[in-house]
Amino acid sequence: MVCSLIALAVLGGAGETFADRGLATLARVRKEFRLPNGLYAEAFHKREPAFNWGVGVLISAMAAAAAKDPAWRKELRAYVEATRVYWNPAGPVAGYDVLPMLKDVDRYYDDNAWMVLALVEASEVLAEPKFLTYAGEALTYVLSGKDGKLGGGIYWRESAKESKNTCSNGPSAAACLAVYEKTRDPKLLAEAKSLYAWTKRWLQDPADSLFWDAMKLDGTIEWTKWSYNTALMLRSAATLARLTGEEVYQQDADAMAAASEKRWLEDGRLKDEGKFAFLLLDSWNTVPGAARQGRAREAMRWVWEHGRDADGWFGSRFDRVPAKRSDPSLIDQAAAARALLVTPEEKDGS
Numbered sequence: 001m002v003c004s005l006i007a008l009a010v011l012g013g014a015g016e017t018f019a020d021r022g023l024a025t026l027a028r029v030r031k032e033f034r035l036p037n038g039l040y041a042e043a044f045h046k047r048e049p050a051f052n053w054g055v056g057v058l059i060s061a062m063a064a065a066a067a068k069d070p071a072w073r074k075e076l077r078a079y080v081e082a083t084r085v086y087w088n089p090a091g092p093v094a095g096y097d098v099l100p101m102l103k104d105v106d107r108y109y110d111d112n113a114w115m116v117l118a119l120v121e122a123s124e125v126l127a128e129p130k131f132l133t134y135a136g137e138a139l140t141y142v143l144s145g146k147d148g149k150l151g152g153g154i155y156w157r158e159s160a161k162e163s164k165n166t167c168s169n170g171p172s173a174a175a176c177l178a179v180y181e182k183t184r185d186p187k188l189l190a191e192a193k194s195l196y197a198w199t200k201r202w203l204q205d206p207a208d209s210l211f212w213d214a215m216k217l218d219g220t221i222e223w224t225k226w227s228y229n230t231a232l233m234l235r236s237a238a239t240l241a242r243l244t245g246e247e248v249y250q251q252d253a254d255a256m257a258a259a260s261e262k263r264w265l266e267d268g269r270l271k272d273e274g275k276f277a278f279l280l281l282d283s284w285n286t287v288p289g290a291a292r293q294g295r296a297r298e299a300m301r302w303v304w305e306h307g308r309d310a311d312g313w314f315g316s317r318f319d320r321v322p323a324k325r326s327d328p329s330l331i332d333q334a335a336a337a338r339a340l341l342v343t344p345e346e347k348d349g350s
Contacts, residue, residue, distance in 0.1 A: 018297070019068050021304055022340030026065050028312070029058075029333045030075065038082035039100070043329045044313070052098050054331035055083050056114030057275065061334045063121040064341035073126055080122055080131055095141030095158075107158045109145035112138045113171035120178040132182055139179050142172050143191060150215060152198040163222070165214035169199040170232030177239045189243070196236050200252070204233070209252075209259040227264045228276040230256055231283040238286035257287045261295065268298045269319040274307075275331050277318045278339035285342060293344045300343045303336065 016024075033040045035047065040058060042050040050058070062079060066072040085100035088107065096115050098106045116135045123131035145154040145168065153164035154172050176192035179185070203212045203221070211229040213222040234256040241249035260280055264270055270277040281300070284292050303318050314336040315322025316329070 017345055018300060018340045018343040019345070022061075022337045022343075023065055023069055023072075025314075025333060025337040025340060026061055026072070029330070029337065033330050033333070038078055039085070040079070040330055043327055045327045049100055050330045052086055052096050052108070052111040053114065053275075054329070054334060055086065055096075056111065056118045057278075057331050057338065058334040059083070059115070059118035059122055061338040061341065063118060063125050064338055066122075066125045068341060076122055077126055077128065080119065080134070084134075093141045093144040094137065095144075096138060105159065107141070108156065108168075109142050109154050109158065110156060110165065110168040110171055112142045113168065113175045116142065116175035117171065117178055120175075120182065123182070132179070135175075136179055136183070139175055139188075142175060145172075146195075149217060150202070150219070152194065153202070153215075154195065156214065161217075163214040163216045165222075166199055166203045166211045166229035166233070167213070167226070169195050169203075170211070170229060170236060173199070173236040174232050174239065177236060177243070181239075181243070192236065193240065196233070196240065199233060203229075208263070209255040210263060225263070226276050227260065227270070227272040228279040230260045230263075231276075231279040234260065234280075234283040235286050238283075253287050257284060257292065260284075261292065265295055265299065266319075268295075269302050270299045271319040273316055274303070274314060274318045274335040274339070275316075278335040281339050282342050285344070288344075296343055297346065300339060303339070307336075 032044060035041055039049045041047045042054065059080060062072055062076040066076045086096045088094060088097040088105055090105050095107045095112050098108060098111065116138045119131050119135035119138065123129065123135065142154065145158065146152060150164055154168045155161045156163055156165040156168045173192045173195040176188040180188035180192065202215055205212060210225050211233055213224040213226060213229065215221055234253055237249045237253035237256060241253055264272055264280060281296050284296055299318065306321050307318060308314050309322045309326050310324045313326060313328035314332050315326060316332050
């Protein structure tokens, strides 16, 4: 079965579902990227362990796969345990490092927030309380990145506290909510509200409801708008609306969803790098609608049909035909797999 699905992934069999395509992609990743120690390589021709950002994406893809096909549960469990070598116990607060067993600590608050979200999902899929404990430990590290400078907010990088980024604050708010839903710790709900409010105040463009990238400690703004920044604030808004019943959060989520479609969907394509855009697709599932889900399917059909090279590997973007042959990276393949696995099938559209 796996071999036939891998063949479909390369040849682009048109009859299978999005879930089939996602599972096929992930099966091929396991075959070609898995290292003898149970970790996964950074790229097809770079056999060193992947950076922690890609680890979080891969765990999330495996969790989505395990929810569709129980055969993936064993690999998901093994990979989560294998990635504990990234856990660096050094003070002041332990957390996942950018690479395993570094001589010098190099930890990122956003990397750890992605791990929290992926570990909570893995814990739920596998009914494994230990992985929720891992998530809670990583969240403790994430929240250690917050201080009173700029009125609050979480830094991007521990060793260079130079800016507070949407990519560290939006995912951290979502991470607090993910753990809160499992533990009902009221402090986490309050923390999520605080992070959400800070990010909205300082990094949301009031003209279009989208989010800028970062604010430096001198107050200057990095104006770039990446799809994943809006995606995680959208997810947080929708989750807060569901948990609190406060209409303002739902209004925010609806505005962000509409604005993100307008900004990043064009000619049936998602105009961003896959490692960012897959999170936007994921977040749209928190504000479902038949039209939006239809456009998500159209975008992922384009990626499947045009976004892979001659060897069947996904390129770095969801809106461009890649070079004929490339050196595929783990994060790009994992992002595509996750996107395919969370794309609603035609029969599931509301």
